[in-house]
Amino acid sequence: MSQDTTGSTATAAASTAHNGQAPHVEALENLLHENRKFAPSADFAANSVTSADAYGEAEADRPAFWAKQARELLTWDKDFTEALDWSNPPFAKWFVGGEVNAAYNALDRHVENGLGDRVAIYFEGEPGDTRTYTYAQLTEEVKKAANAFESLGVAKGDRVAVYLPMIPEAVITLLACARIGAVHSVVFGGFSADALRSRIEDAEAKLVVTADGTYRRGKPSALKPAVDEALSKPGHTVQNVVVVKRNGEDVNWVEGRDLWWSDTVDKASNEHTAVGHDSEHPLFILYTSGTTGKPKGILHTTGGYLTQGAYTHKAVFDLHPETDVYWCTADVGWVTGHSYVTYAPLINGATQVMYEGTPDSPHQGRWWEIVEKYKVSILYTAPTAIRTFMKWGRDIPDKYDLSSIRVLGSVGESINPEAWMWYRDVIGGNAGKNGEKKDNPAPIVDTWWQTETGAQMIAPLPGVTATKPGSAQVPLPGIAVDVVDENGQSVANGEGGYLVVREPWPSMLRGIWGDPERFKDTYWSRFEAMYFAGDGAKKDEDGDVWLLGRVDDVMNVSGHRLSTTEIESALVSHPSVAEAAVVGAADETTGQAVVAFVILRGDAVNNGDETVLALRNHVGKEIGPIAKPKQLLIVPELPKTRSGKIVRRLLKDIAEGRDTGDATTLADPGIMTQIAESLRK
Ligand code: PRX
Numbered sequence: 001m002s003q004d005t006t007g008s009t010a011t012a013a014a015s016t017a018h019n020g021q022a023p024h025v026e027a028l029e030n031l032l033h034e035n036r037k038f039a040p041s042a043d044f045a046a047n048s049v050t051s052a053d054a055y056g057e058a059e060a061d062r063p064a065f066w067a068k069q070a071r072e073l074l075t076w077d078k079d080f081t082e083a084l085d086w087s088n089p090p091f092a093k094w095f096v097g098g099e100v101n102a103a104y105n106a107l108d109r110h111v112e113n114g115l116g117d118r119v120a121i122y123f124e125g126e127p128g129d130t131r132t133y134t135y136a137q138l139t140e141e142v143k144k145a146a147n148a149f150e151s152l153g154v155a156k157g158d159r160v161a162v163y164l165p166m167i168p169e170a171v172i173t174l175l176a177c178a179r180i181g182a183v184h185s186v187v188f189g190g191f192s193a194d195a196l197r198s199r200i201e202d203a204e205a206k207l208v209v210t211a212d213g214t215y216r217r218g219k220p221s222a223l224k225p226a227v228d229e230a231l232s233k234p235g236h237t238v239q240n241v242v243v244v245k246r247n248g249e250d251v252n253w254v255e256g257r258d259l260w261w262s263d264t265v266d267k268a269s270n271e272h273t274a275v276g277h278d279s280e281h282p283l284f285i286l287y288t289s290g291t292t293g294k295p296k297g298i299l300h301t302t303g304g305y306l307t308q309g310a311y312t313h314k315a316v317f318d319l320h321p322e323t324d325v326y327w328c329t330a331d332v333g334w335v336t337g338h339s340y341v342t343y344a345p346l347i348n349g350a351t352q353v354m355y356e357g358t359p360d361s362p363h364q365g366r367w368w369e370i371v372e373k374y375k376v377s378i379l380y381t382a383p384t385a386i387r388t389f390m391k392w393g394r395d396i397p398d399k400y401d402l403s404s405i406r407v408l409g410s411v412g413e414s415i416n417p418e419a420w421m422w423y424r425d426v427i428g429g430n431a432g433k434n435g436e437k438k439d440n441p442a443p444i445v446d447t448w449w450q451t452e453t454g455a456q457m458i459a460p461l462p463g464v465t466a467t468k469p470g471s472a473q474v475p476l477p478g479i480a481v482d483v484v485d486e487n488g489q490s491v492a493n494g495e496g497g498y499l500v501v502r503e504p505w506p507s508m509l510r511g512i513w514g515d516p517e518r519f520k521d522t523y524w525s526r527f528e529a530m531y532f533a534g535d536g537a538k539k540d541e542d543g544d545v546w547l548l549g550r551v552d553d554v555m556n557v558s559g560h561r562l563s564t565t566e567i568e569s570a571l572v573s574h575p576s577v578a579e580a581a582v583v584g585a586a587d588e589t590t591g592q593a594v595v596a597f598v599i600l601r602g603d604a605v606n607n608g609d610e611t612v613l614a615l616r617n618h619v620g621k622e623i624g625p626i627a628k629p630k631q632l633l634i635v636p637e638l639p640k641t642r643s644g645k646i647v648r649r650l651l652k653d654i655a656e657g658r659d660t661g662d663a664t665t666l667a668d669p670g671i672m673t674q675i676a677e678s679l680r681k
Pocket of ligand 1 (some may be wrong): 147288335410411412413414415446447448449450451452468474534535547548549550556561562563
């Protein structure tokens with residue numbers, strides 16, 4: 001790259017590399033050879049909440065199947081007149097004309113039905129503090145928060161940004177917003193002030209709800225300073241910031257703008273009547289990474305989202321709310337923390353555990369201690385966590401009594417068969433702390449879905465499906481998933497292709513906030529009349545689906561979605577960087593890890609490790625610590641085709657420590673040798 005290369009041409013170069021780039025399919029043909037199968041025990045099948053009949057019933061009349069679930073699982077203020085309006089695709093309307101209140105369904109109605117004393121949330125703070133909320137208590141807290149937010153001028157349709165740790169106030173805030181019809185937009189606490197600001201601005205939020213901080217590995221970790229920084233420049237729409245006191249650290253205070261939760265919510269009235277909102281009223285926006293630098297505000301609405309969330313939560317986890325104790329370890333900052341912590345479990349009247357901290361604080365047995373303490377019976381977590389526990393060794397979980405566990409769930413990325421078997425044997429097979437083994441280990445449900453799909457789409461039913469290690473297997477009843485080739489034709493069993501959804505589903509995203517064209521382009525233009533998920537998949541000989549990872553420029557790090565382009569843009573915004581290319585390299589624990597290749601500007605000084613550190617920190621500042629490249633390599637050039645497209649496959653080879661493959665399509669085939677030499681130095 002010549003001396004005068006500027007940041008902007010570098011960005012342009014990076015973006016040409018993505019535009020029009022056909023998704024790569026080599027990986028799709030790489031069929032797995034896994035043929036173990038585990039049928040449900042007779043006992044489990046006999047007591048299961050669903051049966052195989054659900055598939056046929058849904059197949060016969062999909063909208064009618066969902067209408068039945070909507071009426072059974074939710075209490076409607078006004079019944080709907082039509083299950084699905086698909087007259088203007090891809091803009092679906094589900095349960096047309098119906099009115100429903102999410103918070104009433106999650107809370108008040110259970111109290112009215114005599115379940116007020118049932119525990120809704122067992123909260124376990126990282127330092128060991130605990131709180132228990134019954135349904136009656138949680139209802140009261142949400143009513144207070146709803147009154148407090150209304151008194152701050154938040155009305156139906158207004159947006160509320162939420163930047164909170166995993167504490168009960170997060171669930172209370174979300175449900176209070178839903179109650180009054182305000183639209184929440186949660187920003188994960190691991191995102192930076194800049195990322196928070198851009199999301200607040202995009203959604204034009206009126207209120208921010210945050211905390212002074214949280215705890216991370218035994219130490220206080222601040223949140224409020226990021227909010228202060230995000231709001232430090234004018235031009236935003238935020239009027240107030242409500243602050244939960246969590247770790248007691250000193251905070252800066254902006255008089256007139258900032259309010260303590262204890263002075264507003266705690267002092268508000270606990271009387272509040274919920275009214276029904278239109279089934280298509282926006283419930284929340286959740287930003288997720290796409291293939292461009294700008295995150296997408298995924299929009300979900302009310303009736304369909306709640307219906308599919310509640311149905312799948314019940315069917316896929318075989319929920320028996322009177323007896324089960326459910327624990328989903330996801331943070332509320334991600335969609336799993338919305339659908340399977342905040343909404344579905346409470347709609348279904350479940351008792352759940354909520355844990356604030358990290359799995360190794362204060363010791364590596366913390367999760368298993370929690371399972372033993374609360375007798376958790378359904379555990380829902382991510383493969384990256386399972387692989388971490390594998391690394392720490394089975395003697396840690398073996399010390400605890402995990403016999404209460406009867407269903408195990410996995411989400412976020414494909415679970416490799418080895419981790420699946422470990423999960424089954426060590427966690428699902430544990431029958432007590434003396435090394436006893438169960439005759440029938442708990443079934444594992446591997447659930448495929450996305451922020452966009454709102455709820456689970458592909459998963460076994462634990463009392464019905466014979467499960468296979470590593471496969472999400474079957475579309476859920478009422479969901480029309482397929483694997484197609486380049487031309488949108490269904491592939492035969494045994495072949496690979498692209499994962500699509502052929503029919504609208506209740507919890508589908510309704511759009512990208514403020515950008516209907518991007519919604520159509522991103523998801524509906526690749527294949528005619530089909531939703532393109534961005535994932536590669538194969539069908540095995542039985543027709544079961546195996547997910548093969550993203551086929552676009554989206555990485556999956558510890559089950560979190562990161563965009564290569566977004567990180568490249570962050571790097572190129574640093575004054576020393578001329579050009580950057582980012583790839584997701586296979587990583588034993590996190591699934592993928594971010595590896596960045598950077599060309600410095602001609603006038604920039606390369607101070608080795610110091611420069612690398614500065615650039616990694618720059619990404620941390622622009623996006624958040626989760627996006628920091630694990631490895632950052634300063635190189636003299638990048639491999640490009642004659643048309644200027646970066647050949648990521650070759651960079652991936654280097655990042656994964658392989659000899660680089662065929663480099664003959666490069667404009668300058670000698671570049672790979674140059675890069676290899678510079679890295680050796
Ligand atoms: O690539 C798929 C992967 O995660 C992506 C969705 O990420 P996100 O919107 O952040 O939602 C994560 C939690 C639902 C998908 O496009 N993914 C998610 N679950 C699985 C999966 N890949 C394989 N198997 C899964 N079970």
